Amino acid sequence: MNFKEFARSMRAATALAIAIALPVLGTPAAYAQSTQPAKPAQTPKQLEPSGRTIAMQGTANGVVACVTCHGASGEGNAAAGFPRLAGLGADYFEAQLAAFADGRRENAVMQPLAKNLSPGERKAVAQYFSSQPAPKGIRTEDPADATPSDSGAWLATRGRWQQDLPACVQCHGPGGAGVGSAFPPLAGQSAAYIEAQLNAWKNGKRPPGTLALMPAVASKLSDADMHAVAQYYAQQPSAEAGAAAAASQPASQTASQTASQPAAQPKADAGAPFQPPPESAMPGGDFGKSVKLGEQIFRHTGQYAGKFVGNSLSCANCHLDAGRKANSSPLWAAFVAYPAYRSKNGHVNTFAERLQGCFNYSMNGKAPPLGDPVLVALESYSYWLATGAPVGGKVAGRGYPKLPAPAQKADYARGATVYAQHCAACHGADGQGKSSNGQTVFPPLWGARSFNWGAGMHETQNAAGFIKANMPLGLGGTLTDQEAWDVATFMDSHERPQDPRFKGSVAQTRAKYHDTPNSLYGTVVNGHLLGSP
């Protein structure tokens, strides 16, 4: 938070100072004086107080009690723009204090306070707030029916993939509840705080953080976008704080209306892919209900079609932007390509049967029977997304990009390094992904809850193409081809559920279905025969 932002927060805070009824050591207005604080004298290290003591009472070294500004329970002060601290991940919290202390994260108030905390004190206070429950009243679910005209809700839950801009929830979890230590909660943070942070990333005033995702995100957001998405999350915290935030931001309602989607900005290397109709054009009536249901199934497959799903994935994990995104096997391109012969099962498949294949393999489940409303809805949604696309046409952006063969043979060890650097923050060091509120946020890439050995993604050229085009989320195209091949090989060298077409032995199954250099099924990696129990 730079001075200008801080001063703006102060104006709002002053106007609403009467609303603050917490037992604070001083009013927020009092802190306006500390924007240019005298530098505290360095003191020798002493016995460190507990995290709770620091939070509630401050330190003998002049550090003010955290609760002074951040609320008695660390719930934050929406009106003042002081963030919620309760329930933040300890690693994230500690890292922020370190960044304040050395000036990478600019904030005139926090810098001297953080500097006056020893590393041990920072850890202690981080652990304390991390252990505190999230403020009550935070909405933990996003509305099921966000519309593009509500640009804050849309950006938060759907993103803007024409610009490779992921939705907030894709990293911060449903409802912005936060995921792991890398992705802090957004729910319960005030609009002023969120908007200020987005501006800080856009202007280089905050460290780039995990995978430098947030500077990339913020660079794609207009002022109106930031305001709208901040308002969206401002409606999520506890009742009184939310009301205060709404009262303090009277201009927000009009501002959010101007946060319309900019013109599509397809990737330079993607040609001019087909553009599916905008969400706002989704039809109504009974057909529209089927289209909408299809979209919901596609985005939250376990929730809407759970009995056909055998893992933790959703269709949209591999078909980004709810099946809209070019070069991410978009539904519109698939719809116009069926019926077609598939060597995978040796006959002509209708689109419906192709969908069944996704359930049987990618979803490691049991496909709905033909005619099941789940399949009808998915077909309806796909058909609608394909509106105007030429039947049988080889539309640009279909499937995943076909990467040229790697310069060096794809390598597990190099892939492991790529994984650790670019993937583990989201998918976990163990590849098991991450969830929030019982919903998968980052899908498991291998193991019992991932796609099985019959899924297309288990073939390295498919995985490499997907990864190159789309990973890390929102940073598609940043890995080299070699890195994509290597990390795809690493991912697909791990064990996963058996191919449902298993022929009695791994060798027979490989001979029948996997006799290709792109499949590691039936090969030995690190002493383990892939595909064996």
Added chain:
Amino acid sequence: MNFKEFARSMRAATALAIAIALPVLGTPAAYAQSTQPAKPAQTPKQLEPSGRTIAMQGTANGVVACVTCHGASGEGNAAAGFPRLAGLGADYFEAQLAAFADGRRENAVMQPLAKNLSPGERKAVAQYFSSQPAPKGIRTEDPADATPSDSGAWLATRGRWQQDLPACVQCHGPGGAGVGSAFPPLAGQSAAYIEAQLNAWKNGKRPPGTLALMPAVASKLSDADMHAVAQYYAQQPSAEAGAAAAASQPASQTASQTASQPAAQPKADAGAPFQPPPESAMPGGDFGKSVKLGEQIFRHTGQYAGKFVGNSLSCANCHLDAGRKANSSPLWAAFVAYPAYRSKNGHVNTFAERLQGCFNYSMNGKAPPLGDPVLVALESYSYWLATGAPVGGKVAGRGYPKLPAPAQKADYARGATVYAQHCAACHGADGQGKSSNGQTVFPPLWGARSFNWGAGMHETQNAAGFIKANMPLGLGGTLTDQEAWDVATFMDSHERPQDPRFKGSVAQTRAKYHDTPNSLYGTVVNGHLLGSP
């Protein structure tokens, strides 16, 4: 046959006179002298000889025995271009003799002979030849795999519907075997004869015949077309005659190659409908096999999908040109319109389910289950026909034209008159259609072997639109709107198989499914409650 044509036949005949080994009273060459015969003296009516006697011996009145030129069994003389007489319908035969006699059908040889036969003698000889078996060796089936590059076979079996030109087989039956009295056999007729007749119709040298269909047909055929289609049927008769015809027409192979399809000529009132890909573009491989199978099922539904069909219809009876024809519910327009909600069954139907509806109602059968190869093939074929059509697009030419409401309320009695004049020749006075070689040529329009009360065609606005656009076959647009409404009402006022959704009583079924002025189900016509046993 005018003089020029006759003389051309004679040149061919002379060249091959040696091939003629029949016990004739004179050689064909001898008849060249009779192109300007002396007018026989009129003789008083006398006891008429039998048809067989006339055929074998001629008459005392100077009429030469028919077999002299037409072969001992009435099999014709391909080399000379003298037509086959054996097995021709008696009514057709008699009408031709009458036309020769009064000069409406021009032929210098036949005119004096026909004039010298009394009406009774003409009837007798017509009946004699009608009772004779068709020449042996005639191919009774068309090749299953005609290709557009074989323009003769293509015109004979598929027509050229861009010009509203029906296939020969659509009236003359499979293999050109002939249908009823109005449509004589083509199989077993020589190329020279067929080509000459087509030219005669084109140039007004033959009476227009049934519904004036043949002048309309011939007007759409180029010289090369006529030659090609004549050659196609010239390959159909008995071995020796066919060989002779082939030898006599060495130019035919090259000529047929020039009989390519002209540029599409859409109807003036049809806008610019979508053009499906040409048959020559049909893909190969396994997918192509499914497409081809779909086309075969569509054209010969009983033959290729019999267990799902409960009547004598084929899909192509209502979807002309094998589902290609605009304004005849073309498959390409249907494919891009599904999934869609249908009030008929109250939910969103995929294209596959829509196809099932056709089997259950229009085909009065039991639909194949979803995923059945029959449905997959039909969907493949439809998809291929729709190549390049925009998904969800309202393509011009879809469905049947929506006729404006008739000026006068549609009327059964007027419809009966229209039917007798324009429809009965093909569909029969009893509406039961006509078949040949066990295959339906003209579909039954009502009764047990027609579509049931659940089919779309039982609704008068659908039937009127179809009829206006497409009936009589090849003469679409010739009926007035009023005539189309009247005859549709006449057709749909007849009994047909029960609606499979029958609700226990006609009244309940009407209330549930047919409560529309366009459905006569459940109304009383001529004292009969339609829909009751």
